[in-house]
Amino acid sequence: DQQVKQNSPSLSVQEGRISILNCDYTNSMFDYFLWYKKYPAEGPTFLISISSIKDKNEDGRFTVFLNKSAKHLSLHIVPSQPGDSAVYFCAASAIGGNKLVFGAGTILRVKS
């Protein structure tokens, strides 16, 4: 029972263009969402988050959009850079929860 789904295993984007990574969730109790980035042989690092009371959060080149009615969030990276090439995990936390539920990840490759 996958509560957080990242349906695209991989994405390839040209340098300078926009990267859009998608995530869907099923649990309506989730109230906080995070994106993590992972390089090979390293642990995931926090990238950006959004509370369920918002529909957008922006941090530099990274913007996360949340559509609660569709139970969908997306991460936009503009402009994409080769150093952004990594695995991106979507994660969610339930109200009062103490653990993150992760998606399977999307491999992003930014071509120069």
Next chain:
Amino acid sequence: GAGVSQSPSNKVTEKGKDVELRCDPISGHTALYWYRQSLGQGLEFLIYFQGNSAPDKSGLPSDRFSAERTGGSVSTLTIQRTQQEDSAVYLCASSTSTGGYEQYFGPGTRLTVT
């Protein structure tokens, strides 16, 4: 360093042996989490410690898995009688608060059971 550290970085063991994985969280972080990532899968929650409270063990896959956190700091994840399906990267994370917000991950221990 100031980050979460884990040891060993790699562990190869024979089926049936016991293994211990260690995690040193960021100093001052009261919450500590263990996750594992199997090949091609997302991170799977295993166990959570918060201060002196009883741990949340709801993610442990079987009674062969156990974890301790001594003195509110270092944690050890023990897998007894390892099986091939235990092969995965085991990740530790710590945070300053509950609620699942921003967790800081270590580099992980890659466990291979032969």
